[in-house]
Amino acid sequence: MFTPLLALLLLNNFSSKSTMDTTKKEVIFQIDFQDFFHNDTVTLRINDCLVFKDHQLTSEISTGLTDARVKGYLDDEMQISIFFSSESHLCMYSKDKISISIVLNHYIKKYVVDLSKGRYIGFSKKDKNELSFSQSQKPFIYD
DSSP states (O other): OOOHHHHHHHHHHHHHHHOOOOTTSEEEEEEEEOTTOSSEEEEEEETTEEEEEEEEEOOBTTTTBOSOEEEEEEEETTEEEEEETTEEEEEEOBTTEEEEEEEETTEEEEEEEEGGGOSEEEEEEEETTEEEEEEESSOOOOO
16 A cells, blocks of 8 residues: 555655756766777776776767766765766765776776866777877867
8 A cells, every 4th residue: 555655755766866966066077988989898987986887889970979978076075976878976086186997899098187187088099999088178079
């Protein structure tokens, strides 16, 4: 037998898990996977937190962008929420720096990024197992 209180509790439980409220949080970085990916398998870790595993990336020819966009939000001085594809992960944070580990087609690449040099980060594929890294103070422009 459902009571109105039980129904209200169930409804609140489901709604709190659906998406992260990002309206009041500061975006500290955005990572875009950009040009030249074609059915490539990618795993991404930020500060040792798994963001996605074996995600298949293909760049859109007209824009030079894949469907993988990751945003980091500052929770407090020691934690960030990393948001990807309607999921969020709470991770440790050290002021103005993040470590990024990318596995591209079974080859690992590691980066330590100083966010004071720009919060917009882009990765493009150079050849079968290589990436090019770019960083900017302004958002990237895609046609």
